[in-house]
Amino acid sequence: MALQMKLRAITLDCADPLALAAFYQQATGLGPHPKSDAEFAGFTCENGLFIGFQRVDDYRAPSWPDQTAPQQIHLDFAVGDLDAAEEQLLKLGAGKPDHQPNEDRWRVLTDPAGHPFCVVRA
Incomplete structure (x- = not known):
């Protein structure tokens, strides 16, 4: 019998959990977990x-894309309008690396802690 697992959580390392959680909360519209603090913060998706x-x-x-300090994980978020999503995320504090492998279909951005993530056309 195969082991069945359900993904329950994803945790990213960072220097400032509250600041990084705030970035993703503003980007997704989700509220903070009530026990978030300076050591560990987060939110629960729908x-x-x-x-x-x-x-x-x-x-x-x-x-990214340089592997001097390699990415261990990245998140993908589906959006209706790539240009509008990119603009809004940059205003929230995201960065945009020069290297964009397929800018018509997805955009590679970095969160304020430097983790790469993608917004992809829904």
Whole structure:
């Protein structure tokens, strides 16, 4: 019998959990988890998936596409309008690397802690 697992949470390392959680909360419209603090913060998606952010001493942001400090994970978010989503996320504090492998279909951005994530055409 195969083991069945359901993804329950994704946790990203960072230097400032509350700031990174605030970025993603503004981007998604989801509210903070009531027990969020300076060591661990997060929110729960409508489907029950928890996204958390944990403080790590001497955090080193990944670099993309350069692998000097490799990305260990990235998130993809479906959006209706790539240009509008990119504009709004940049205003919230996201970064946009120069290297964009398929800008017509998705955009690679970085959150304020340096984690790459993509917005993809829904």
